[in-house]
Amino acid sequence: DQQVKQNSPSLSVQEGRISILNCDYTNSMFDYFLWYKKYPAEGPTFLISISSIKDKNEDGRFTVFLNKSAKHLSLHIVPSQPGDSAVYFCAASARGSQGNLIFGKGTKLSVKP
Amino acid sequence: DVKVTQSSRYLVKRTGEKVFLECVQDMDHENMFWYRQDPGLGLRLIYFSYDVKMKEKGDIPEGYSVSREKKERFSLILESASTNQTSMYLCASSFLGAQGDTQYFGPGTRLTVL
Numbered sequence: 253d254q255q256v257k258q259n260s261p262s263l264s265v266q267e268g269r270i271s272i273l274n275c276d277y278t279n280s281m282f283d284y285f286l287w288y289k290k291y292p293a294e295g296p297t298f299l300i301s302i303s304s305i306k307d308k309n310e311d312g313r314f315t316v317f318l319n320k321s322a323k324h325l326s327l328h329i330v331p332s333q334p335g336d337s338a339v340y341f342c343a344a345s346a347r348g349s350q351g352n353l354i355f356g357k358g359t360k361l362s363v364k365p
Numbered sequence: 366d367v368k369v370t371q372s373s374r375y376l377v378k379r380t381g382e383k384v385f386l387e388c389v390q391d392m393d394h395e396n397m398f399w400y401r402q403d404p405g406l407g408l409r410l411i412y413f414s415y416d417v418k419m420k421e422k423g424d425i426p427e428g429y430s431v432s433r434e435k436k437e438r439f440s441l442i443l444e445s446a447s448t449n450q451t452s453m454y455l456c457a458s459s460f461l462g463a464q465g466d467t468q469y470f471g472p473g474t475r476l477t478v479l
Contacts, residue, residue, distance in 0.1 A: 261405075284465025295369070295455050295470035296408070303465060341408065343468075350415045351396035351459040351466040357407035 255279045256344050258356035265363050271329040273359050275342030278323065282344040286353065287316060287327045290339045299340075300327070332363045368392070369471035371456050377477045384443040386474050388456030396459045397439035398468065399423075399431060401452040408455065414439055446478045 257276045265271045273287075283304040288296035302309040302316045302325070309316050315328045329336055339360045343353040372387035390397065398413040400423075410423030412431040420431050428450060432440045439458075443450055453475050457468040 286465075286467060288470075293374075293453075293473065293475065295457075295473045298467055298469060301465065301467060345466050347465070349466075350413070350421070351398075351461065351468065352410070352413065353459075353466065353468055355408045357405065 253278075254356075255282075256342055256354045256356040258340075258342055258359045260359050261357070262360045262362070265332045265361065267334055267363055267365050268331045271327075271332045271336065271361055271363065273327040273329075273340050273342075273361065275325045275327075275356055276323060277325075277344050277354075279344070279346065279354075280323070281346040282354075283347055284345045285316070285318060285325050286343045286345075287314075288341040288343060288355075289336075290341065290358070296341060329361075332361075334363050334365050337361055337363045369456060369458055369469055371454075371471040371474050373474050374472060375475045375477075377479065378443075378446050379479055380447060382446050382478075384446050384476065384478075386441040386443075386454055386456075386476070388439045388441070388458075388471055389437055390439075390458035390469075391437065392458065392460065392469075393436065394458035394460050394469075395436075396466070396468075397433065398457040398459070399429075399439065399441045400455045400457065401425070402455055402473075403452050411441065446476075448478050450476065451478045452476060 342356040459468040
């Protein structure tokens with residue numbers, strides 16, 4: 253049973269507009285959430301994270317929102333750029349899990365010029 | 366910057382061959398991981414290690430083994446490669462930060478088994 257779900261396999265957005273990638277989780281023990289970006293034939297790159305004690309974390313064009321009651325997080329990219337086209341993975345961990353992350357299956361973002 | 370390196374970017378092997386994938390990290394991280402990535406399946410954990418000579422099975426350990434003789438190095442071994450092990454293999458290492466564990470990935474090895 254998937255503990256971390258990314259229900260949209262793909263998303264297409266126009267350059268300059270906002271991209272919103274969504275992620276749902278089921279395990280209430282998760283207390284740390286991360287987003288990774290992956291280009292083809294490369295390893296995932298850490299993008300941004302958020303602790304469960306916060307509901308928002310911002311880094312430049314990237315903002316992650318966490319809604320604990322809904323067990324939902326989202327990644328906002330504003331403005332979207334063609335170089336943002338990649339697969340985005342959501343991941344979650346719980347304290348004491350020896351560094352294990354549970355990954356979603358990814359959402360492929362395409363930003364059209 | 367965290368550096369995780371993997372021994373090969375692309376590898377082609379024959380069915381039945383023994384395959385070694387090497388991973389080295391330079392940040393003194395305790396934890397290291399091996400994943401495989403396949404289209405539509407996301408990242409699946411094969412094995413991980415939280416200390417030298419320690420190893421734990423992940424979600425899909427069958428057909429694989431690992432070795433961690435030194436803290437910085439974590440090897441994945443395919444004892445007898447099969448075509449269904451054709452995949453992208455990703456190594457990661459992690460540290461426990463103030464808020465949680467962040468994994469850093471190597472560039473990946475695209476393995477093709479013929």
